[in-house]
Amino acid sequence: MKKIRPRSLQWVLVRRLILLQAATLLIFIGLFTLVLWVANPRLLIDNEAAVAILKSAIDRDANGKLIVHETQELKTFLQEFPKLWYIARDTNGQAVQRGDIPIGYGNDTSDLLKAVDHATLGFREGDLRPEAVVSKIDTKAGPIQVITSTRASRDENEGLEVNIDMQVDMARNPDGTTAWIRVIPVLIIVIIALLLPIIIVMGVTTLVTTPAVVRRSLAGLVATASQAGRIDINNRAMQLPIEQVPLEITPLVQAFNHALARLGQGYDQHNRFLTDAAHELRTPIAILRTRAELLTEDPQSARLLQDIERLSHLAQQLLDRQLLDQPVGPGEVVDLVELTGQIVADFAPLAIAAGYDLSFEPASKSVHAQVNALQIEQAVANLIRNAIEHCDGKGTITVLVDEAGGIEVRDEGPGIPEEEHEHVFEPFYRLRPRSSGAGLGLNLTRQIARLHGGRVDILTGPWRGARIRLELPLYKPA
Structure with a gap:
């Protein structure tokens, strides 16, 4: 099936205007010739x-x-x-x-x-x-x-x-009559010579000015299309302006704005539902944890507590994921070295209890970034928790902060295959199906990094284990 190529409205208008002007010129020449033929005027001074x-x-x-x-x-x-x-x-x-x-x-x-x-x-x-x-x-x-x-x-x-x-003398036959066989070709050449400069000037003027006029007329539509291209999930409340849009396109732009408004309302309702559900889940989960702790100590009770803890963690991650869509302030200037050190200290007992050695390698000087401290804590905690859950309780987990604004979490586990580097950032995707994780940690970390103008990458190299780097833009005071 032949693919249909989209047509440019600008060049469609240009071609049609040029054809219209050419047709008008030809009609004018034809009518002028007809009038001269019928009237047969004489120019007398x-x-x-x-x-x-x-x-x-x-x-x-x-x-x-x-x-x-x-x-x-x-x-x-x-x-x-x-x-x-x-x-x-x-x-x-x-x-x-x-x-x-x-x-x-x-x-x-x-x-x-x-x-x-x-x-x-x-x-x-x-x-x-x-x-x-x-x-x-x-x-x-x-x-x-x-x-x-x-x-x-x-x-x-x-x-x-x-x-x-002006005198016009035409070739004549020996009997004095006009020799039309010789006159007509010359007459055609003369007419072409007289009309060709006019046609060339009009054609060049049309080709130069018409695209500029059409482009200027469509400038408002092009600007509106450019604004439409910048709409995404984070600024879905944007409405396209209609002041500079041609009258014929205004209904389409208005319909698009109404569709955006309906989609935004539906998305907000969806978010409120998930946020409310996550809030409501926290209370029964807390009750279940309390009742499970009162049970006698046996293997079944331990597994039940693990399942409740996993459910509580999933509910908290769902709530955190929804909170990312809420508007936040400009953030505060924090020292990434100090912030990361506190997080490592908080996770040290958990890592040691799971069988790991936890190491912290700070930068030689302070590294400042303007961020939402709670969200960055959550992102780094997700990286450390991910390392604890997937390294089978062996080796050393190293958390490093460098002067470029990077925070790396290194482990000595089985690592992440290179073909899975993008998949692990998808929500609810788990590299090992029987893993105790919910598959939201890395996704939340990437979302937080993007909100702050940063990025998260899985590094590749000859080392053993996985190295995940969170990089944030450094704070530059005015």
Whole structure:
């Protein structure tokens, strides 16, 4: 079965936005082309407009003389451009002109200029003669070449003038018709050359800005997901914020918060039940111990007392395990050497009675740590008790404190196989099924160490027996 790869919401949005923009651009180009095709507009500037008006006004009188009719269109144009001048000349050299003709334009032109179909005449920057248009047009009077301009001098503009002159000449067949076979490929190349820079700029801008915009839009969701990843059993009361979450994701975050609240309530109820049960067990166990001590001394009575002691120890460990979930203060600064020495002194009678030699090797100087002293006492006591219970009453148990904040308990028993190093820290796991322990000691020790930012490890080496090291962070005064 093919594994389904999760999709990135960010890149899904980016791809769709890019496709949307590309589709919008194509639709705009298509509509713009359609409008141009239907409307067939002509871009006329002032001089070109003058040529178009003169085309309909030029005619001949009854004697064949070239004239320009004062059409209504020409009158309106003269009101807007009173400085209009023109020279209309036919193929025979007959001419008609109007207005203040600038120097040089009124002279008879060369054969080459007479043969020009359309051109724009201009002069260098220091010359005040205006720009004019030369155009050969078909009129009622026949083919006429017109030279015209709406100004008599370049100093008549109003400060800024933009001149646009664009001529499109297409390849033609010998009969004068457009050679579309040659024109269409070139036209496509021209269109691509005009549109490609726009497409590239839009594409690059989209690829650069769209991911940043989408990433910024999803920043609140990413931050919320990061906070959700930090939720564990020790801070299950945390609620995810919804202020920066997109509106569409808010119901999911709220549902997640409600689920966290329900799980926290259930977990608290479970803990209270176990704590209450452990408390309630202590009273009947104490009564059983008292009654068992009143029995006559025989092997059955001794085994009964051992079973009661084991049951009492299990109830106490269950209670201690539940108390680990209760909030504690910042702790107090203690000397691990002094604290461990007191614990070793308390266990000395028990170890000697079980057949062991108990040795204490303190560090050469004080080792301070900021801890909950009662919990650390419990953790170290669990390690010593574990050594007493599993070494068959032989050898020496050594408790060592070093300057790095480590507390080691070493024994000379059968040791712990390396493949069991992780399993022995699991709750209720016993390396030997018939052991008198409950399987909670090492688990409690590890939990206590983690609460204090420390760790518990089973060391490996050529020595005989087991070596378990509890390491705590040293206290560093501000």
